Amino acid sequence: MSPIITGLLLAVALSVFVMTMAGRAGVLLAMKGENRLDNIPFRAMQLLRFGLGQKRMVDPEEFTPGLMHIFIYAAFMVLAVRTLMLFAMGFSTTALEVLTNLSDPFWAGQPLLLGLYKVYLLVKDVVATLAVLGVAYFVFFRAKVKPDRVTPSWEAYLILGFIGALMVTEFLFGGSHMVAQDGGFVWWEPTTSVFGLGMFALGPTAAHVVGLAGFWIHLTIILAFLNFLPLGKHFHIITGLPNVFFQRTHANGKLGTPNLEKEEFGTATVKDLTWKQGLDLYSCTECGRCQTHCPTYITGKPLTHKGVNQDLKHWIWDHERWVEEGYGPNGVKEALPEIVGSALKAETVWACTSCGWCETACPVFIENIPRLIDMRRYQVQVKAEFPPEIQRVFEGIERQGNPWGLGQDRRDEWAEDLALPTWGDGGGPYEYLFFVGCAGSYDDKQKKVSRALVKILREAGVSFATLSKQEVCNGESARRMGNEYLYQTMAKTNVETWNGLGVKAVITQCPHCFNTIKNEYPEFGGDYRVINHTQLINDLLNEKRIKLSQVMNSKLTYHDPCYLGRHNGVYDAPREVLKAIPGLEVVEMQRSKREGFCCGAGGGRMWMEEHIGTRINHNRINEVALTLQHATDASTPYPDATDKKKPGQVGDYKEKGGTGVVAVACPFCSTMLKDAVNDTGREENIQVKDITELVADAMEIRRSPATVSPSATVSPKPE
Known part of the structure; x- marks a missing residue:
């Protein structure tokens, strides 16, 4: 080939690339530092699974596009070696002869190396062919399917053109050498062989010209592509794998803790x-x-x-x-x-x-x-x-220890007739601190859940106590609404109190409390064994410490709380509990488990007004109604929640049909869905029930509260 042309192409392209990347890298260096080099083995494994292995690309909701992307990704990885070979051919006629002619004397004394090279060529041909299929798919996907999630972009078509051209020029270059060597079909380059057989009709001279053009076009596209990457969305080809490697190593639901003394x-x-x-x-x-x-x-x-x-x-x-x-x-x-x-x-x-x-x-x-x-x-x-409405939330937490601002002296009114033990009152020892939470203490509906949970704990003989009037908010809402100072004040206060009392394990009935105490309190010295009430109830059922015998003839669907499910991976325990209740027909919503749809209350939105668009809780309760209606009448249209043209259609159901129960495991979800039931006029058809209430109603009472042993224990099992 031509060392001069090859060298000039490389020199110009790499110079421009370095200048562009210098600006991109300079910005990152100007930003704040952060240690992302901890837990290297975990990071390496994640890189293998999700970076090189592309595991998330084939998630169920996007399996086909993900698979096609993997075809293209694999071609890039395999053809990276081929690209180096092509540049070597551009600089050296010897490399050109050896790498394109397997009858060259070089290979005669290298049978093992020749065999490995043939295998590589086979893999190269296969992945390049699949990449062409992937390119064709994505052109159709963008031009005809036009999915809602994909923004129309000329850049996308340009890049697809680049990728397709790279594959085709590789086949043309290889095919021209088959013509020159008067070869036929070979197993190690099947697609290239097909191109070569087709090029025989051109004659040796024309085939050589086509192959030569393919070679230089291929190198030019590679270098143009390289310089285009830092200018658009395909920058991820360079930065994606490092970003996977540098992902966080802690729980998804955990936020970083700024140093307020350093004015962060x-x-x-x-x-x-x-x-x-x-x-x-x-x-x-x-x-x-x-x-x-x-x-x-x-x-x-x-x-x-x-x-x-x-x-x-x-x-x-x-x-x-x-x-x-x-x-x-x-x-x-x-x-x-x-x-x-x-x-x-x-x-x-x-x-x-x-x-x-x-x-x-x-x-x-x-x-x-x-x-x-x-x-x-x-x-x-x-x-x-x-937002002005959250001012009163901050004031309520700061002055009264709860976001409603209700009197701290009323904290234990929900349990005034239950004679609950208080941690630190001289009784015990107790296995668990039952952290009731603000909603469980003050919200009328959630008070019933608190009482139902006490009923279950006593029936199972679980050793627990509350903090009574000493309990204050854990600060989760304040933190996610940006008031880090207030959150840290509440967290430090709670940790100091609990550690002073010797608390080792905590029961929560709110996923937001669960996430905060489990994942964020350790930053302040609060290392506790934290169990959510659905996990605990499931363990009690498995250990036969409670028995469910009351039959409930009803259709029911379960709404996954984001901070229990996605942020902490608790999906199975609530469902196993519901399936243990006699007579319940449990039907899943389309948007469930990892694809569950939010109620709209997380991130502090529980305390803010929704002024724009449709209400999130309305969308979710519409899906609840449609799910229950479809379970009763299968002829009711049930659109795909991940429809490419219009995702979320299951939340557009406006009919009053659908009768049954939506089970929840979060006070925020309970409030939002109950409000949505009322707002949409479905009070006669749909009930919102916490799993705890359902279990307490179905539970057979076999022991007197007086027989509860303070030493009885139960340990949460991993999901």
């Missing part, structure tokens, strides 16, 4: 983002998977995580010098603008329910929620700009 008050400008949060932006593939079950997107709120990623990324790219060196658009040094008000709108930052779907669906593990919470922290703690 949240994210104001893009330089307050960490380098990993910047890498997240670079790695967004714009696939839109984060939208499929996103409650804000489905109900018309001004938030899509794909949109946030793109808005922030392009703002940074448009102002690289400003971020790196402090020089603004006018060429003079000036302070960076705050993110809220420049790159993002305030309503976007406050819309998120922190349900976690976006992070569950993302194939490159982008961490969206912590970034938004950090922005809220700045808005609350520095700017004092936040």
Whole structure:
């Protein structure tokens, strides 16, 4: 070939690439530092499974597109070696002869190496053929299917054209050498052989010209592609694998703990983002998977995580010098603008329910929620700009230890006739602290759940006590609404109290309490064994410490709480409990388990008004009604929740049909779904019941409360 042309192409392309990447890397270096080199074995395993193994690409809701993407990804990985070979051929005629002619004397003394090379060529041909299939699929997918989650883009067609051309030029180049060598079909290059056989009709000279053109076009596309990557959404080809490696190693539901003494008050400008949060932006593939079950997107709120990623990324790219060196658009040094008000709108930052779907669906593990919470922290703690209705929530937690602001002296009114033991009153020892929670103590509906749980615990002989009037809010809502100072105050107070009392294990009936105490309190020295009430009840049933004998002839569907399911992986225990209740016909909603749809209350949204779009809880209760109706009458249309054109259609059901129970395991979910039942006029048809209430109603009473042993224990089993 031509060393001069090859060298010039490489020199120009790599020079431009280095200059572009210098700007991209400079921005990351200007951002805050963060240690992401802990737990290397875990990170390496995740990289193998989800990076190199592409495990998330074939999640059920997007299996076919994911498989086609894997075809293209595999071709890139395998053809990376081939690309190096092609550049070697461009510089060396010897390399060209050896690598294209397997009859060359070089191979005569290398039978093992020749065999390995043939196997590589076979793999190369197969994956390149599958990549062409993948390209054709995605052209059809974008042009004809036009899925809702995919934004129309000329860039996508350009890249698909690049990929397809790379594969075809590889076949043409190989086929031309088969013509030159007067070869026929060979097993180690099946597709290339087909191209070669077809090129025989051109004659040796024309076939050589076509092959030569294919070679130079291939190299040119490779280098053009390389320089195009840092300019658009396909930057993830470079940054995706590192982003998977640098993913968080702790529970999804755990937020980072800023050092308030060092005035870490949240994210104001893009330089307050960490380098990993910047890498997240670079790695967004714009696939839109984060939208499929996103409650804000489905109900018309001004938030899509794909949109946030793109808005922030392009703002940074448009102002690289400003971020790196402090020089603004006018060429003079000036302070960076705050993110809220420049790159993002305030309503976007406050819309998120922190349900976690976006992070569950993302194939490159982008961490969206912590970034938004950090922005809220700045808005609350520095700017004092936040939805006005949450001011009373902050004041209620600060003054009375609960978000309603009800009197602390009323904390134990729900149990005034139950004669419950109080931790530290001289009784015990007790196995568990029953952390009742604010809703369980003050909300009239949730008080019934608290009493039902006490009934179950006593019947099972579980050793427990409460804190009575000493109990205060764990601070979860304050933290997710950005008031980190208030959260840390509550967390430190609780940990100090509990540790002083010798608490070792905690029962919760609220997934938000469960997540906070289990995953976030250890940061403050609160290392407890935490069990959710559904896990505990399931263990009690398995150990035959309670018996369910009352028959309930009803249809029921279960709503997964985000902070129990997606954030902590507790899916099976609630369902096993429900299936143990005699007579219940349990039917699943389409959006369930990892694909469960949020009630709309998470991320502090429980305390904020919904002014934009349709209400999230209405969408969910519509699905509940449709599920129950379809279970009764299979002829009722049941659209696909992941429909490519219009995801979430199951939440559009407006009819009054559908009779039965929706079971919940969270006080927030209970409130939101009960409100939705009333708002949509379904009070006569649908009941909202906590699993605890259902179990207590079905339970056979076999022991007197006086027989409960304070030493009785039960241990949670992993899901």
